[in-house]
Structures are given as structure tokens and as C-alpha cells.
Amino acid sequence: MKALTVEPGTAQSLRVEDVPEPEPGPGDLLVDGIAIGICGTDHEIVDGDYGWSPSGRDRLVIGHESLGRVREAPTSSDFTRGDLVVGVVRRPDPEPCGACAHDQFDMCRNGRYTERGIKQIDGYGSERWRVEAEYAVKLDPALEDVGMLLEPTSVVAKAWDQIDKVGSRSWFEPRTVLITGAGPIGLLAGMIGVQRGLDVHLLDRVTAGPKPSIIHDLGATYHSGDIGAVTEKLSPDIIIEATGVAELVVGSMAGTSGYGIVCLTGVSSGKHAIPVNAADLNREMVLENDVVIGSVNANLGHYRAGADALAAADPAWLSRLISRRLTLDEIGSAFDRQDDDVKVVVELDGGR
Template sequence: MRAVTVRPLAAQSLEIREVPEPVPAHDDLVVEGLAVGVCGTDKEIVAGEYGWAPPGQERLVIGHESLGRVRQAPPNSGFDTGDLVVGVVRRPDPVPCGACARGEFDMCRNGRYTERGIKERDGYASQLWTVESDYAVKLDPALERVGMLLEPASVVAKAWEQVERVGGRAWFEPRQVLVTGAGPIGLLAALLGVQRGLDVHVLDRVTSAGSRLW
């Protein structure tokens, strides 16, 4: 099968290569890749500034903003053939640290986490991929055209969660929100602010003659 790969820390090493089809573990879904998103992290990896290959491998399959359709699901997994799914990116460290032990591995304290398509685990930019059923998220079929945005939206959702935790320590009744930056993350943050019933303002800077904010 084909996959989009790089040699981490080597600029201009991006290639579509033939790689072996994944062999699923007993609790893995086998998923047909439909789309992947491309973000600033991917650009840094392709530029040779970032990224780690899986142990024993020279190249890394990139792609962490995933979208796929289940081709095979283990019994009693909660998933069925044909389901639309997104794969979770990060996995907790093996020690684990206190945050990872409590399921907060986005807050890993010792840096030994791994990430699909970024750090020591192949990503989702391939014709087929596998994912543990505990690390797959089922999507409504109506989201097929935009499902690859679930991962960046989860970053914003996490930020909102932290804002609300901090605000909840005392009196908290927000009415307005300022979002700085109108890139994909900024616009998703604005959408989640509107969803919360807030008066949302978005600030962005025009840095070149060709820049536009629509």
C-alpha cells in the first residue's frame, strides 16, 4: 500500500512510498484512510525541523489529523464495518507519570509520550491504518467532509476545558471572548466560543499584500 513518509530531521525527504499493510492486534480496528489534514506541525516535520521515526525505522509515516472508514472491527469493540472514525494522536508514556496515570496524557510531565505521525509512531497518511479501539473516535456520517478537523478541534476543546477549569475556581460568568489569529485553530476556537453563546471577536494581522481574512 502507499503512504506519505519522511526521514525525520532531513529536509526535502517527503516521499510517497510502498509500505507493508498493517497487521492488526486483537483489539485494533483496520481502517481505510479517507483524508488527512495538514497543519504547521506537518510543515515543520517536512522541513526537517521536527519528528521522530518509530524505533528501528528510518522513515516516519506522517499524518495526525485523520479520517477513515472501518474495514474490520473486533467483536464487542463498539465499532462496525463502515463506521467513520478518527484516530487519537497521543499515547501515554510507559512509566507512567502522574498525569498519564490519570488519563491526562496531553499533560505528560516526563516527555515519554508517543504520537501518531509525529513522535515514534507511524501516522495516518496511508491507504490503510490500524488503531486500538480505545483510541478511535466514531463520527456522525454527516461529518464525512470535515471529519479530519476533529483532531485540531480537540486541541481547542482542550483549551476551552482548561479555561473553564480555571474560571470555575471562583466566580466565572464570561460574556465576550477575543481570539487572536484567524488560522484554522483560531477559527475553530471562535466556533466553539459561539457554541457557548459568547460574543466572539477574532483579531488577525495582515502580514503581506496577498493576505486576506474572509
């Protein structure tokens, strides 16, 4: 069968090649791959900056934003042939830390977790794949064209869960949320914010292309100006920072109302430094009881919450987040960034 593979640590080693059928394991589902989504992590792996191959091998099957259809399922599982499923990315470490032992592998303390398509386990970028039934999430059949959005949706479902946990330390009835960055993470975070009945605002640098209208049709407000001016006007209760851009990170930390919560979901490159008045920032955060948290990855509960959020969304709106759909034969252009890209998808079944 065909699969999308790389040699981690070697730039531009991406290729489509024939690989053996996946080895069955106890309790596994056999799944026909439908599609994978491409994200920044995949770009880093293809550029040779990230990723680990399985033990004893040079190459890794990539693809962690999965979507597939069950071909075979154990009779003891909750799945049947034809179910639409997504595979969870992370697995707990073999000698679990306390968090992993309590099914919170997204909060692994020792870093010995593994991840499908990223770290030491083959991903879902193949015509067929297997996944343990307990690490598979069933999707509403109406999501057949957009279900590969579940993995990024699980990430923002976790971010909202963390915001709720922090907010609950005192009376908490947020009204306004600002999201910096209108990529898939930012748009999906905004979607959940709208579903919660919040006044949702998104800040991005572009003034043309599809993003402003996508945000408008979500029922949110689009901004493209300076973050300081936007936060001064909005005084948001919550900011979800989804870019990792240093100016936006610092601007978010300084930009909430009192008892504000900033959730950082973007990863900074570390290549750009800016001056920061740490004393004033510290004073404001302390006197206003502000909180800044980082959030990454997701556990099974977040995947299920993400599946519920997608099922409650407008499928036509979700489909607009997918800028390009390519086949395995067109894989080279999937990693050529285009200005209007939101989410690029690679179809594993030839586009049906």
C-alpha cells in the same frame, strides 16, 4: 499500499512510497484512510526540524489529523464496518507518569509519550491504517467531508476546558472572547465560543481573502488592527492566543479585563524578541487576579467534546475552512504555502 513518509531530521525527504500493510494488534480497527489535514507541525517535520522515526527505522509515516472509515472491527468493540472514525494522536508513556496513568496523557509530566505521525509511531497518512479501538473516536456521518478537522478541534476543546477550570476558582460568567489568529485553531476556537453564546472576536493581519467572510458568517466579528487598540475597545474576559507571535502574546497578557484569562495555544519560534515592561505587566496581572495558561494536545475526553462541537456546527461553514484538497499524487504542492490557505487536506482515497 501507498503512504506519505519522511526521514525525520532530513529536510525535503517527503515522498509517497509503498509500505507494508499495517500489522494487526489485539483489539485493533482496520481503517480505510479518507484524508489527513496538514498543519504547522507537519511543515516542521517535512522541513527536518521536528519528528522522530519508529525504533529501528529511518522513515516515519506522517499524518496526525486523520479521517477514515472502518473496514474491520472486533465484535467486542463499539465500532462496526462503515463507521467514520478519527485516530487519537498521543499515547501515554510505557511507564506512565501520574497524569498518563489517569488518562490525562495530554498533561504528561516526563515527556516519554509517543505520537502517531510525529514521535516514534507511524501516523495516519496511508491508504489503510490500524488503531486501537480505545484510541478511536466515532464521528457523525454528516462529517465525512470535514472530519479531519477533529484533531485541531480537540485542541481547542481542551483550551476551553482549561479556561473553564481556571474560571471556576471564583464567580465566572464571561461575555466577550478575543481570539488572535484566524487559522484553523483560531476559527475552531471561535466556533466553540459562538456555540457557548459568547460575543466572539477574531484578530488577524489580513484584510482580504476568505477569512473575514468566514468569521462574519460564523456570527463573530473580525479585526485586523493593533492588538492594543482592539483589547482597549473590547476589554475581553478571555483571550485565546493562537499564533505564538511575540507581540500578540504580550498584548494578550496585558489586554484582558479584570479576572481575565489568557490561554496560549500558539508555539513561538523563538527567533524574534521584543522589549517587555515586565514590572507593569506583573503589577496589572497581580492586582486584577489575571491568569495566563498554556494548552497543547488533547485527551480522549477532549476528542469526544470536539466531535460533539463539529456535529453541532454547520457542515457548509466547516467545509469553507478547507482551502485545498489534494491527492497523494499532488503531495508536493500541499506544502507550498499560499496566502489564502486555511486548511490543506490530502485525500488518501483518490478524492473518491
